[in-house]
Amino acid sequence: MSALTVRLxxxxxxxxxxxxxxxxxxxxxxxxxxxxxMLAEFDAETRFRVRAQAGAGxxxxxxxxxxxxxx
Numbered sequence: 470m471s472a473l474t475v476r477l478x479x480x481x482x483x484x485x486x487x488x489x490x491x492x493x494x495x496x497x498x499x500x501x502x503x504x505x506x507m508l509a510e511f512d513a514e515t516r517f518r519v520r521a522q523a524g525a526g527x528x529x530x531x532x533x534x535x536x537x538x539x540x
Contacts, residue, residue: 475500 477485489499524531 485496485499489496
């Protein structure tokens with residue numbers, strides 16, 4: 470596990486402390502959960518972009534398959 474030092478304005482740190490307390494957790498755990506969500510979003514976007522690139526220029530084929538499926 471790695472340690473990370475983050476510099477935040479005092480008011481933002483206080484708000485994070487209040488948020489963590491309201492959720493019954495620590496700031497550390499709160500940051501861990503937020504980064505997990507952000508990384509999952511990044512991974513999903515990356516997968517989407519890769520798939521979009523692989524399908525570039527194949528819209529006609531996709532629509533044909535969709536029409537066939539809908540019969």
